[in-house]
Amino acid sequence: MDRVAGIINLDHEQDMLDELTYFRCGAAVPFAGRYRMIDFAISNMTNSRFDSVAVFARRKYRSLMDHLEQGKAWDLDRKRGGLFILPPDWNDPTDISQGDLQHFHNNIDFINRTLADYIVVSGSQNICNIDYQNVLADHKESGADVTVVYTKVDELYPEHQSAHKLEIDENHRVTSINNDLKNKNVYMDMYLIDKNLLHELIEQCIAHGCSHFFQDGIKAQLDRLKVNAHEYVGAHALINSVESYHRNSFNLLNETEHDRLFNDDNPIYTKVKNEAPSKYLSSSNVTNTLVANGCEIEGHVEDSILFRGVKVAEGAVIKNSIIMQRCEIESDAVLENVILDKDCTISKGRTLIGAPEKPYVVPKRKSM
Amino acid sequence: MKNKECVAMLLAGGQGTRLKSLTKQIAKPAVYFGGKYRIIDFPLSNCTNSGIDTVGVLTQYEPLILNDYIGIGDTWDLDRKFGGVSVLPPFMQAEGGGWYTGTANAIYRNIKFLNQHDPEHVLVLSGDHIYRMDYSAMLDHHKASGADATISVIEVPWEDASRFGIMNTDENGRITEFDEKPAEPKSNLASMGVYIFRWDVLKQYLVDDAENENSSHDFGKDIIPALLHDYKKLMAYTFEGYWKDVGTVESLWQANMDLLKKEPELDLSDQRWRIYSKNPNQPPQYIAPQAKVNNALINEGCRIKGTVDTSIVFYGVHVDEDSIIKDSVIMPDVKIGKNVKIHRAIISKGAVIEDGAVIGDPAPDSEITLVAEEGSVLASSYVTNC
Numbered sequence: 001m002d003r004v005a006g007i008i009n010l011d012h013e014q015d016m017l018d019e020l021t022y023f024r025c026g027a028a029v030p031f032a033g034r035y036r037m038i039d040f041a042i043s044n045m046t047n048s049r050f051d052s053v054a055v056f057a058r059r060k061y062r063s064l065m066d067h068l069e070q071g072k073a074w075d076l077d078r079k080r081g082g083l084f085i086l087p088p089d090w091n092d093p094t095d096i097s098q099g100d101l102q103h104f105h106n107n108i109d110f111i112n113r114t115l116a117d118y119i120v121v122s123g124s125q126n127i128c129n130i131d132y133q134n135v136l137a138d139h140k141e142s143g144a145d146v147t148v149v150y151t152k153v154d155e156l157y158p159e160h161q162s163a164h165k166l167e168i169d170e171n172h173r174v175t176s177i178n179n180d181l182k183n184k185n186v187y188m189d190m191y192l193i194d195k196n197l198l199h200e201l202i203e204q205c206i207a208h209g210c211s212h213f214f215q216d217g218i219k220a221q222l223d224r225l226k227v228n229a230h231e232y233v234g235a236h237a238l239i240n241s242v243e244s245y246h247r248n249s250f251n252l253l254n255e256t257e258h259d260r261l262f263n264d265d266n267p268i269y270t271k272v273k274n275e276a277p278s279k280y281l282s283s284s285n286v287t288n289t290l291v292a293n294g295c296e297i298e299g300h301v302e303d304s305i306l307f308r309g310v311k312v313a314e315g316a317v318i319k320n321s322i323i324m325q326r327c328e329i330e331s332d333a334v335l336e337n338v339i340l341d342k343d344c345t346i347s348k349g350r351t352l353i354g355a356p357e358k359p360y361v362v363p364k365r366k367s368m
Numbered sequence: 369m370k371n372k373e374c375v376a377m378l379l380a381g382g383q384g385t386r387l388k389s390l391t392k393q394i395a396k397p398a399v400y401f402g403g404k405y406r407i408i409d410f411p412l413s414n415c416t417n418s419g420i421d422t423v424g425v426l427t428q429y430e431p432l433i434l435n436d437y438i439g440i441g442d443t444w445d446l447d448r449k450f451g452g453v454s455v456l457p458p459f460m461q462a463e464g465g466g467w468y469t470g471t472a473n474a475i476y477r478n479i480k481f482l483n484q485h486d487p488e489h490v491l492v493l494s495g496d497h498i499y500r501m502d503y504s505a506m507l508d509h510h511k512a513s514g515a516d517a518t519i520s521v522i523e524v525p526w527e528d529a530s531r532f533g534i535m536n537t538d539e540n541g542r543i544t545e546f547d548e549k550p551a552e553p554k555s556n557l558a559s560m561g562v563y564i565f566r567w568d569v570l571k572q573y574l575v576d577d578a579e580n581e582n583s584s585h586d587f588g589k590d591i592i593p594a595l596l597h598d599y600k601k602l603m604a605y606t607f608e609g610y611w612k613d614v615g616t617v618e619s620l621w622q623a624n625m626d627l628l629k630k631e632p633e634l635d636l637s638d639q640r641w642r643i644y645s646k647n648p649n650q651p652p653q654y655i656a657p658q659a660k661v662n663n664a665l666i667n668e669g670c671r672i673k674g675t676v677d678t679s680i681v682f683y684g685v686h687v688d689e690d691s692i693i694k695d696s697v698i699m700p701d702v703k704i705g706k707n708v709k710i711h712r713a714i715i716s717k718g719a720v721i722e723d724g725a726v727i728g729d730p731a732p733d734s735e736i737t738l739v740a741e742e743g744s745v746l747a748s749s750y751v752t753n754c
Contacts, residue, residue, distance in 0.1 A: 033652030034668070255654070255671075262651040272647045276636035277403035277667040277680075279628075288657040293404075293668055294637065305652075 002136060004192070005052040005081070005116035006045040008038065011100035012212065013123055015060065016240050019363040020341060024063040027055075027124035029245070030324050030342070032252055032261075033305050034292040036067050037239065038124045039074075039270045042083075045120065046074045047266040048132035052081035054110045056103040061087055067271055074269045084110055099211025104202045111195060119198050121214075123189035127237040127248065129266050135192050135230045144228030145197055146218055148174060149190040151232045159244035160186055164219070166229050174227040177219045188232060191218065235260035246339065246359050249305055249322055253288055275308050283314050299329065307342075316346075320356065338362065371486035372451060374507055374564070376420050377478070378411055379471050380495040381428030386616045388738055390716065394433045397495030399620070400699045400717065402627055402636060403665040403680045405645045406437060407614060410500070411493045412444040412453070413643045418503040420491065422451030424481055426474045428458055428467060437646060444644045456481060470585030476574040487567050492587065494561040498623050499611040500634060500641050506605045507564060515603040516569045517595055519543065520562035522607050532558035533588055535604050543602040546592050557604055560611055563587065569600065610634040621714055621736045624680045624697045628663055648683045648700070658689060674704070688723075696728065713737040720745040 008027070015021035020029050027038040038055070045053050053076055057064060064085070070076075071083025090106040097105040104111075111119065118139070120132050130149070139147035150166045165183035167176035177187065191214070193201075201217040210216035218227065235257060237248035251257045262268060275294025280286060284297040291297070294309040299316035306312075307324045313331040321338040329335065330348040337354035341364040346352065350368055354360030362368065384396030391399060397408035408425075415423050423446060427434055434455075440446075441453030456478050458468050468474040475482075475492065482490060489510065491503055501520070510518035521535050529550070536545040536555045547553065573591055577583050583590045595602055610633035614620040626632055636643055650669025655661055660675040669684040674691035684701040687693060691708040698704070698715045705723035712735075713728035715721070719739055725746050728737040739746065 253654075255656075258651070258654065267649040268651070269649055274642045274644050274647075276643075277665040277682075278653065279637075280661045280664045280666065280676075281630060282663045284662055286655045286661055287659060289655050290652040291655060291666070292652040296637070302657075 003116040004118045005114040006050045007121045009056045019361040025060040028064040033290045043268045054084040097206045126188040142228040145225040147192045147228040168229045374489040375487040376423040376491040378493045383429040416444045473585035492563040510564045516600040518564045520560045521557040524558045529553035529556045715739045
């Protein structure tokens with residue numbers, strides 16, 4: 001059996017989710033009622049039988065570390081390998097690396113020590129349910145140096161503008177990686193590479209003063225390296241803005257979309273909170289809504305997503321909104337087109353209404 | 369290794385015949401309760417929340433699911449370097465062996481396990497009750513009174529007292545007499561099946577009891593009467609709060625329904641006293657546009673398109689359009705088709721209820737309908753009790 005190890009590289013991910021990323025990195029943003037963005041990246045690796053996963057964190061990682069703990073929720077509390085959260089505290093006086101190569105250089109022990117022959121490097125913004133064993137099989141069959149993962153989107157949305165696109169020849173070889181605004185082959189910020197080649201490219205990039213491993217080590221060397229394109233077919237959402245977060249969250253209220261992302265064979269794991277089942281009181285009226293455990297609902301909720309432990313009092317009305325962990329909505333409050341971050345309280349009778357295309361975002365722990 | 373002050377022994381070998389087909393393939397402590405739990409989650413969570421980190425679980429009847437569920441005890445934070453949870457099935461040894469013949473025999477046969485931990489006190493629990501209890505407060509009471517044994521009791525209505533094991537006490541709470549299901553009760557203090565013994569005292573009585581050929585080797589029938597006979601100091605510890613024996617289909621159903629009150633006596637949402645349970649890793653529940661959900665507890669992974677009223681729904685249950693679930697308990701992974709009507713029923717894990725099926729009797733006070741063994745398929749013509 002070929003062994004694969006994972007690296008989740010958060011180094012270049014910008015905190016573009018406004019209020020939701022004031023206090024945490026994008027990877028730690030709550031998503032889909034009970035998860036954090038990074039749960040999808042890690043669960044995909046666990047489900048693909050990776051036994052080592054490293055997380056390259058750069059900033060605002062307190063909430064991420066709290067969430068990941070020792071990796072138990074993803075079955076990554078292992079004697080050998082397991083989960084490594086690697087924040088940037090480096091003290092190598094000979095270090096000349098820059099950008100995310102600092103991460104590769106200073107954490108080279110992770111790559112050296114793993115028993116894996118292959119490494120998958122991914123970000124956290126592409127929400128999907130992918131089996132990397134398929135990517136590996138494709139990689140070996142193609143005889144490529146690197147295999148990059150992409151998906152063909154039906155429609156290009158604003159969030160795809162900043163994503164790389166792939167031009168691919170008839171043999172699935174990547175001929176160009178660019179930002180062509182019309183190309184629907186969206187690169188998913190995931191690649192699989194032979195461990196020894198990764199090592200070699202890291203050294204080469206550092207020697208040449210590069211600061212972005214993917215751009216300088218892979219994208220700039222398409223003529224020298226054989227880069228294979230693996231097409232992923234399945235649920236996909238690229239989340240790099242409040243708008244894309246909002247739209248893709250509500251996509252999950254569609255049963256087909258929901259089932260494409262969540263299935264029993266490849267479950268998405270997350271930190272367990274041991275909440276009781278959610279309670280619907282006799283006055284509750286809930287329709288077209290995702291509800292996580294530990295909620296207590298007495299009011300009216302429609303077309304919304306409630307995270308764990310949300311309380312909705314009698315007479316409160318919630319429409320088209322995302323309400324995160326432990327928020328309390330008091331009686332007769334009205335919320336429409338709102339994203340409430342964790343631990344917010346909306347007091348009795350208050351009304352908050354955002355625009356349908358631009359939801360009103362309330363930062364963590366705010367009382368209104 | 370330091371000795372433990374108190375080790376818990378959880379009697380989990382019972383068959384629970386009065387739960388009918390619910391316990392055909394699993395032991396009673398593994399029966400589902402409250403939308404996400406199994407009965408054994410309650411005593412194990414109580415142990416961990418009470419600071420008792422060493423628990424022996426005595427298994428016998430259908431142990432497969434129970435063993436798998438308990439695992440290394442990490443669900444209840446009982447995966448410990450010293451102590452933790454140990455599953456203790458009956459075993460053979462040089463001088464023979466065999467099944468546990470009674471509750472006292474089960475503990476007697478595990479004297480070696482208890483000696484390993486060399487506890488001062490032993491807490492004996494059963495896996496048949498739903499309650500939240502701080503055993504450490506009972507242990508404090510036991511120690512302060514200097515009792516040889518302390519029995520937890522709860523006040524029951526006088527008219528029900530003849531259904532319980534009743535403790536008669538003096539003005540100081542010392543137990544003077546024990547009446548098993550008395551026709552004319554002298555007290556309304558019922559034993560909860562929760563005992564704390566001084567280990568040196570209990571060990572002696574277990575050894576003596578084992579040699580007595582006329583004994584049924586049962587705590588209630590043999591050990592407690594023997595202690596009383598010898599004027600050992602037995603104290604009653606009065607527990608206040610919710611406690612329910614869920615030994616019958618009716619009582620299991622009623623205890624589930626008790627959770628639906630606006631402020632239930634058993635508060636499962638109390639952060640300070642979590643009831644832990646194995647996590648099924650399911651996405652949030654989805655309530656569809658045409659769904660109607662009132663007065664219900666619903667768990668993750670459910671998909672509700674019909675009407676759920678006054679019911680408990682475990683994880684992974686699907687309720688399709690135009691179906692009505694009322695006054696019922698739906699166990700995990702049950703798939704309910706369209707136009708199904710379920711009233712006053714308990715539906716076992718994994719059952720498939722096909723379109724148009726009618727189950728249960730809506731009349732108040734009618735008998736609770738118990739549907740089938742795990743994973744059975746009910747055709748649309750299936751009607752019971754109507």
